[in-house]
Structure formats: structure tokens, C-alpha cells
Amino acid sequence: xxxxxxxQQGPIKTSVEAPESWQRVVKIEVAREMxxxxxxxxLKKATKKHQxxxxxxxxxxxxxxxxxxxxxxxxxxxxxxxxxxxxxGLLENKLQPLTDPALENxxxxxxxxxxxxxxxxxxxxxxxxxxxxxxxxxxxxxVEDKDVQEVLERLQESKATFVKVDRQAQxxxxxxxxxxxxAWDGEPDSGKRIDDQRLIVGGEGNLEAFNEGLLxxxxxxxxxxxxxxxxxxxxxxxxxxxxxxxxxxxxxxxxVVPELNDELAASVADGKSLEELRTExxxxxxxxxxxxxxxxxxxxxLAAVVAGNELDLPPSMVKNYLESGIEELHRRNLQTGRPNSxxxxxxYREVGKPHAETALKGMLLLESIRAKEExxxxxxxxxxxxxxxxxxxxxxxxxxxxxxxxxxxxxxxxYDLMERRTYDFLMSRAEVTTVPADTDIFAKEEK
Numbered sequence: 001x002x003x004x005x006x007x008q009q010g011p012i013k014t015s016v017e018a019p020e021s022w023q024r025v026v027k028i029e030v031a032r033e034m035x036x037x038x039x040x041x042x043l044k045k046a047t048k049k050h051q052x053x054x055x056x057x058x059x060x061x062x063x064x065x066x067x068x069x070x071x072x073x074x075x076x077x078x079x080x081x082x083x084x085x086x087x088x089g090l091l092e093n094k095l096q097p098l099t100d101p102a103l104e105n106x107x108x109x110x111x112x113x114x115x116x117x118x119x120x121x122x123x124x125x126x127x128x129x130x131x132x133x134x135x136x137x138x139x140x141x142x143v144e145d146k147d148v149q150e151v152l153e154r155l156q157e158s159k160a161t162f163v164k165v166d167r168q169a170q171x172x173x174x175x176x177x178x179x180x181x182x183a184w185d186g187e188p189d190s191g192k193r194i195d196d197q198r199l200i201v202g203g204e205g206n207l208e209a210f211n212e213g214l215l216x217x218x219x220x221x222x223x224x225x226x227x228x229x230x231x232x233x234x235x236x237x238x239x240x241x242x243x244x245x246x247x248x249x250x251x252x253x254x255x256v257v258p259e260l261n262d263e264l265a266a267s268v269a270d271g272k273s274l275e276e277l278r279t280e281x282x283x284x285x286x287x288x289x290x291x292x293x294x295x296x297x298x299x300x301x302l303a304a305v306v307a308g309n310e311l312d313l314p315p316s317m318v319k320n321y322l323e324s325g326i327e328e329l330h331r332r333n334l335q336t337g338r339p340n341s342x343x344x345x346x347x348y349r350e351v352g353k354p355h356a357e358t359a360l361k362g363m364l365l366l367e368s369i370r371a372k373e374e375x376x377x378x379x380x381x382x383x384x385x386x387x388x389x390x391x392x393x394x395x396x397x398x399x400x401x402x403x404x405x406x407x408x409x410x411x412x413x414x415y416d417l418m419e420r421r422t423y424d425f426l427m428s429r430a431e432v433t434t435v436p437a438d439t440d441i442f443a444k445e446e447k
Contacts, residue, residue, distance in 0.1 A: 013079075014089040022124040022314035026089040027102070030081050030114040039077040046073055048186050078108070086118055097122055097315045121314040127367040130308035132429040136300045139293050142437035143285040151281045156267050157259055162253035168216045169252050171202040175214050176251035182224075182244040196250075216251045235337070289437075301426050302362045305369075311361050321356040322349050366422050375425055377417045385413055 017025045045063065046069060050060045066073075086101055101118035108114040113147070117134035162174040169175050176198055179218050184188035202211050213225035225245050229238040258264050265277040272280065326348055330340050383401070390400040435441075 012085050012088050014092050016093045021312050024122055026118045042073045122318045126364045126368045128309050128365045131305050134304040134430045136297050136430045136432045137435045138432050140437045141289045148281050156257050160255050160257045163256050165254045168218050169201050169214055172255050173201050174253040175199050178248040180246040188246050200329055219251050222248050226420045230328050298423050305365050306361045318356050370422050375421050382414050
């Protein structure tokens with residue numbers, strides 16, 4: 001090509017504008033000649049297939065075919081050229097869209113080129129700038145004797161037994177009874193009788209009507225208890241309904257909690273003494289407190305990075321994040337027999353939006369920091385983590401390694417390691433202040 005020659009302009013010209021960091025508008029111009037060519041080819045194909053009374057198939061005059069289906073062919077030609085132009089726009093401008101293109105500003109007069117815009121959302125290019133010197137509060141890890149005692153008492157409760165007694169039911173007693181719901185005519189519905197139900201009087205999972213009604217009853221006694229089911233009850237047939245049950249008490253059993261001693265400790269902790277169990281519980285509580293403190297510090301880091309770096313998110317990223325959460329909500333509802341509702345979905349979107357935005361901004365900004373600071377994870381790092389997890393959980397190392405490498409688990413482990421290293425890097429650059437164990441880290445400061 002000589003110096004005076006200009007590069008040839010193709011029949012489809014594209015350019016890109018960026019109204020937002022997450023938005024691209026591909027402006028397209030298609031030459032009239034290209035449309036005419038596409039239209040002519042489609043009309044020719046249509047004429048060959050066209051069949052009209054009085055003419056053999058494919059012999060209908062072209063002008064007649066054009067009068068009958070010309071508008072439809074013009075629409076087909078336009079749609080085909082928009083598809084072609086979009087692919088050219090993607091390749092020439094190296095776009096990686098998050099959404100399908102939206103057609104805007106379409107213009108095609110009797111003369112001149114066809115012009116239109118195709119708008120898409122893209123993953124924004126993010127460069128984190130402010131992430132060093134973050135102020136972080138680290139709560140002291142403090143486990144008190146009463147915390148250990150509460151755990152031991154829960155272990156006591158877990159070993160409690162129930163012994164049959166000849167007296168009226170008291171709080172925490174176990175009542176064995178038959179339940180017969182009332183039918184529509186007010187008579188007991190024996191076909192729906194529920195035999196041998198066991199209820200703990202005063203139990204948190206019970207409806208209050210049963211807790212109150214069973215109190216003071218004795219074996220062999222019958223009593224009608226009316227239960228008003230709340231509007232949010234998961235069973236559609238019971239939601240908001242009041243149902244009377246004939247309750248036939250068959251047995252009262254008192255709860256017997258074993259003494260907290262070496263014998264109890266041995267039964268729950270592989271033969272350990274009570275003092276050894278107490279020490280083990282103390283260590284577990286300290287480990288859990290360490291984990292919570294670490295999570296709090298990570299949350300402070302993430303919040304500061306998000307607050308310190310301006311970033312606009314594509315609406316589609318936020319929408320997809322929330323829809324993924326709603327799908328998970330629906331799966332849980334299905335497992336528990338709880339119905340889905342549009343109201344609940346709408347509330348989830350509204351309440352969850354701030355969290356979604358923070359999580360997505362954090363993800364993009366942490367990725368930027370990793371790239372900028374060249375934070376990496378090697379295959380050896382992942383393998384070391386596999387061995388560590390296997391030893392922590394008493395897994396066979398080779399079997400667990402095979403499991404991790406057979407699916408997506410390796411990618412998850414790699415991502416977790418990468419994220420951990422990013423937080424550790426940011427923490428090494430942070431200004432950490434130790435505060436008392438009872439400090440509310442996330443309390444808003446009064447102005």
C-alpha cells in the first residue's frame with residue numbers, strides 16, 4: 001500500500017462509546033449496497049420457494065412475490081445484518097459483554113446507510129488505588145469460665161433421659177399422647193388420628209397452645225386444645241386456621257439430667273476426665289473466638305476497600321447475584337415444604353441489594369489488588385492445603401486429593417487460598433488496634 005492510499009472502508013463500520021464504566025454502545029453503519037445485496041439474495045430464495053395459484057412452484061414473477069412478502073423479507077434482511085454487524089462490533093472492539101445487545105436509535109431511510117446502536121453491559125475495568133493503611137480493630141480473644149460451663153451444661157442436657165412418673169405434667173416433662181383433630185362438623189376426625197406423639201412441655205418448637213394446654217395433665221386424661229396457626233405457617237392447609245385437637249395423654253416422663261462428673265465426660269469425650277474435657281472445651285471456644293475475630297477483621301478490610309475506591313456496577317451483575325440467591329432460597333423452601341411467594345422474593349431483592357453490591361464490588365476490587373500486587377497461588381500451595389484439610393478432618397489424603405482433583409473443588413480451594421492471601425496482604429499493610437473482647441466492632445460512631 002502506497003503512502004497516499006487510504007485503508008479501504010468495509011460495508012459495516014463500527015465505533016464504540018462508553019457512557020458508563022460498565023456500558024458500551026457500539027455505533028454501527030451498514031452500507032446501503034450491503035442491505036440491497038442481502039435483500040436481493042433473500043428475495044431470490046423466496047421466489048424459488050413461492051407457490052401461487054396459476055403458477056408453478058418457483059415461477060411466480062419476482063415483482064408479484066415482492067409485493068406479497070417484500071416487507072417480511074426486508075425485516076429478515078435487516079435482522080441478518082444486525083446480527084452480522086454485532087459480531088463484527090464484538091471482534092473489532094474486543095468486547096466481552098455481560099448482556100445481550102439492546103437495539104437503539106435504529107434509522108434506515110429510503111436512501112443512505114442503515115445506522116443503529118447496540119448497547120451492552122460489560123464487566124468494568126477496575127483499578128484499586130486506596131487499600132493501604134486501613135484502620136482495623138482486633139478484639140481480644142477472651143473465653144470466661146461461664147462460657148465453658150454453658151457448653152458443659154449443654155453436654156449434660158444432651159445426655160438427659162426421661163423416666164416415667166405418676167404425677168401431673170410439669171415444664172420440661174415429656175408427654176406421650178395421641179392427637180385427634182376436629183373435623184368440619186365439630187366431631188373428632190379419627191381418620192387423621194396421630195398416635196404416640198412425644199412433646200416436651202414448654203419446648204421451643206411447640207405451638208404455645210400445646211405448651212399451656214398440656215401443663216398439669218395426667219396419664220389417662222383427655223383434653224381439647226385449640227391451636228391457632230399463624231399466617232406464616234408453612235402448611236398451606238393450616239395457615240391462619242384454628243384447629244381443635246382431642247389430646248389423650250398416655251404417659252408422663254420426667255427429665256433426668258446426669259451429674260457433671262468424670263463418668264459423663266468419658267461418655268462424650270472418648271474416655272477423658274471432666275478436667276480434660278473442660279480444657280478441650282476451653283481450647284475449642286478460643287479457636288472459635290479466633291475465627292470470629294479473623295472474620296470481623298476481614299469484614300473491616302473489605303468495607304474499607306469498597307468505601308475507598310469508587311466503582312459503578314453493571315445492573316445485570318447485581319440482578320444475577322440476587323436471582324442466584326433467590327434460587328437458593330427456593331431450594332431451601334422446597335426442602336422444608338415452605339411455599340415460595342412473590343412478596344418474599346421482592347423483599348429479598350430489596351433487603352439483599354446492599355449486600356450484593358458490597359460483595360460484588362469487593363470481589364472486583366480484590367481481584368484488582370491481586371493483579372496489581374502479583375498475588376498468586378501455585379499448584380503446590382493447593383496440594384499443601386489439600387493435605388492440611390485432610391489431616392484436620394481425618395480424611396485419607398490420597399482419596400481426598402482425588403476427590404478435589406475430580407471436579408470443581410480444586411478451583412474453589414484455589415480461589416479460597418487466593419482470597420486468604422489477599423486479605424493477609426492487606427492486613428500486613430493495615431493499622432491494627434487491639435480492643436477489649438466485648439467491643440462492638442461494627443457499632444456506628446455517634447457524631
